[in-house]
Amino acid sequence: MGTRVPLSRRSLLKSAGGVALLAGIGAPAIVRAQSDVIRIGHLTPRTGFLGPLGEYGVMAIDLAVEELNAAGGVNGRKIELLKEDSVNPQTASTKAERMIERDKVACIIGEISSASCLTIAQVAQRNKTLYVNTGGNSDALRGADCKKFMFHVESQNSMYVKSVGRSFLNAGLVKGKSWYSLTADYAFGHDLLKVAKRFMESNGGKFAGDELVPTDATDFSAYLLKIRSAKPDLVVLNLAGNQITNFLKQYAEFGLTFPVGGFGFDTALAWAAGKGNFVGTWPVVWHHLIDTPGSKAFVGAFTKKYGKPPENQAWGDYIAMKIVAQSMNELKTPDSAKLIEHWEKGAKFDLLKTRPGYFRASDHQLMHEMYAVTALPADQVKNQWDIFTSSGPVPGPNEDLEVIASTKDEASCTFA
Template sequence: MTDRFGDLLSRRSLLRAGGAALIAPALGSPALSQGQSDVIRIGHLTPRTGFLGPLGEFAVQAAQLAVEEINASGGVAGRKVELLSEDSVNPQTASAKAERMVQRDRIACLVGEINSASALAISQVAQREKVLFMNTGANSDALRGADCKRYLFHVEAQNTMMVRAAGRALVEKGLIKGKKVYALTADYAFGHDLLKQAKKFFIANEATIAGEDLIPTELTDFSPFLLKLRQGRPDLVICNLAGAQITNFLKQYSEFGLPFPVAGFGFDTALAWGAGPGNFLGTWPVIWHHRIDSPSAQKFVAAFRAKYKKPPENQGWGDYTAMKIVAQSMNELKSTDSTKIVEHLEKGATFDIAKTREGYFRPWDHELMQEMYAITALPADQVKNPYDIFTATGPLPGAGENLEVLATTRDENACTFPA
């Protein structure tokens, strides 16, 4: 996808911000009353280029908005918050920049990321340096299981939650039980993990995997795979792709005129907007969307629209929400100490997360327990503007259900925090 959503921050301005951090007084004691700096720096890493770039732009814009709102309401115990945002590009770059932000820029915590492999690399730095890292976009179950870290928390949903949310809608539509499914999957850590969770769901719900292909993240021409789908005639096409891959696939799928229903287990609303009315098809899970009917959700939507002339999408929600959670926790504790914040979050602190129910982090894997949604594309003749192009389920889990029913159990995804 070549479209850009919003204005890019210039790399020159980022370099200036980094240079300023070198000469600004470093944070001394993490206790706010003793801190020597007049600002609290938060490091924000997320992809700004490549196939995840369109999502990263929403992340940066929403994080900036959150910091502006935090500062306008008094900051953190009277101190301003300063955001240091950079392009994480790949796992090696993400790790190097995270380490520089901690050791040189003296950031109080790290927020962001979308790529699961990069999130793992950042979490290793955060654990070693004992600095809080709020993951806002990486879905891999392994980050909550075998690769979990004490200083790593997840605002983003895990893959299993995404599969189970969309799966509920697909089962209700009669598209799973006894059906032949063909899966196209992004060939990197996120995709591999998502396919693993999808297969568990298919087996549990009596679907047959008729075919599967791994798709390189740089691929833009899907015609060979579309021809295979035409020949295979599945009952359902599952698109386990990521970022701009999904937009490109949906556009080409529409051009081929294939009649098979489409769905996916990982999604961001920006990708639906990129595909556009008539090209966006099927049923997908989202962690949040701009039409949620709650006061805080609509306040966020209005503020984002006023600043950026468009609604926010779910990746933006993740980074905005993480910033607000961090600021609220620091204000409640009157400290920027990461260990104290970790303990605070593990004790069951609750947060308004722009949904109908508050969210909280599970103490044993640090996953945010929250409502999710499944969206389904509207027919092109029912679309009235470029953004409201889908219908949505109510919150999942429903009002009478425990928030943890979509997430993995300890037996399914054991986490043992490193010392």
């Protein structure tokens, strides 16, 4: 055996192994983290009552990353997507912390639960890492709970209410009318009910009743009996996830015929309810029947890959990934502070709709068109996907995008 020659610090640092030894981690991890890939964290519920929607988000962001990597990734670096089931607010917070501190993600995208959005945002703010919310609706996230490092591709509750509220006004279902509402008993539902009541009261209507519904409720018979007795002019659902599907199926079984509508909605839930069960008018951020080249391309690629069309949650995660990658490529950096500055200056993005959108600097809400969809009568439904008709874009082409968003009086944001 030859004589062992001690390595100097300089000679040790010349090798990747030496760097790894001093850093306390493997050399491949360093090389990969610094040059080959850019890591993006994706958190969304894949189990529980929001799980069916989360799965669409996962499929969509996978497609987006596949397309982006095929086109060269981000500044020549391949995107590596780290995906986790966020489960609940506590788990979401823990996983966000791990993604940022251990996995060194450039940003986090995703979520549906407003409560989980807040815990992720708190971690992101503390670590000065960008977080893009793709599914949490609460106005409070854009108001009292807003964060400098959190942006919102998903629309806020005010945008949902004001969009579909136009349809209710046109149909004469507001002034002098009474509504009966069922509301999911968690942050999203409470916030949505507050916004819905503000809309109703400002337009001359009242509530015949409103009920808070546990998120694990599956039997709605007790609520349906109360609705039958109250005889409302409109049954309003501020529910979430598969609660909406279960309610609509049971509503049909009870044979109730009061008009139905809602302020929060996902097209996957209409598909799950099916022909004859899905009724009413609902707001959506996007749907698969939008007639623009961008939407048609997205629907075609998604359908080819997964054998079914994307729904609106899929749009949110897909478009968020595309916005992040586009901005990183334009700025030639994944730096969160630089991205925030760029977005706050009014950068415009193709959202697969009739006009581009932008993030509002005051609360980081994406300003974009929405739609109101109305269920087709059962005898007009030709397949399991195309079960509704749609309004044109809301706001209309000659209106400012911000007319459907919250005003400063309704939800005021002050960044720390």
